[in-house]
Amino acid sequence: MAIKTKKYAFDKNKFIALSMKQLFQEQWMWLFVPLALILINAGLNIFDVYKNYWIYILTVIGALGYVIFWAIQFTGITQLEQYKQLFGKYRYEIDSRQILMKVSDTEGGVIKWDMVKSAYKEKEAHVLVLGKYQFLYLPFVIFSTDNDKKLFERIMKDKGLYQ
Known part of the structure; x- marks a missing residue:
């Protein structure tokens, strides 16, 4: 039967949302890299070993850049002719x-x-x-x-x- x-x-926005969800499920452990950089830098600042604030900004920009990169990739898939059948x-x-x-x-x-x-x-x-x-x-x-x-x-x- x-x-x-x-x-x-299949809605293109739903594809982007599902792809981003799958990306985060597969790569969540990479969240610890910017977190570790921020914590190490905070420790260096607290103990006056090396004072800098640029690492906070670059870490946030890098993490956001990575997420935006993948969002653009998934959005691009929805626009390409060879993926039209999806x-x-x-x-x-x-x-x-x-x-x-x-x-x-x-x-x-x-x-x-x-x-x-x-x-x-x-x-x-x-x-x-x-x-x-x-x-x-x-x-x-x-x-x-x-x-x-x-x-x-x-x-x-x-x-x-x-x-």
């Missing part, structure tokens, strides 16, 4: 073997379940992670009935993607 959804286009309008047919992404009744693509690395449920959608910064975002509103939502969750549990 297959779940047939309504047509849906944000196209698709109708999904989901069953226990595969996910069909259909542009029309004759055109589309197949995503096998082994391509899905992980998945999680947000308050308004299911998010399937296909790779680094590659997502299938399936809002609850694209499912036709509550039974389709329940069947999708059952498939996700059977595949080991939900606990």
Whole structure:
């Protein structure tokens, strides 16, 4: 039995938000580098070993620059022609073997379940992670009935993607 959804286009702003969220989840430990620089400099200032204030400014600018760099990269992806297919309008047919992404009744693509690395449920959608910064975002509103939502969750549990 297959779940047939309504047509849906992945919102570009949602892609940027999900990508930034994944970036922070993967690279949160780098937050300690600017924090350590600030603490070391504070210690040097307190004990009059080396007084400087520029390191505080440069550390904050560097950390903000890193975050802004990635935000620009993810925004750029939404503008490039070769990534246009990420944000196209698709109708999904989901069953226990595969996910069909259909542009029309004759055109589309197949995503096998082994391509899905992980998945999680947000308050308004299911998010399937296909790779680094590659997502299938399936809002609850694209499912036709509550039974389709329940069947999708059952498939996700059977595949080991939900606990």
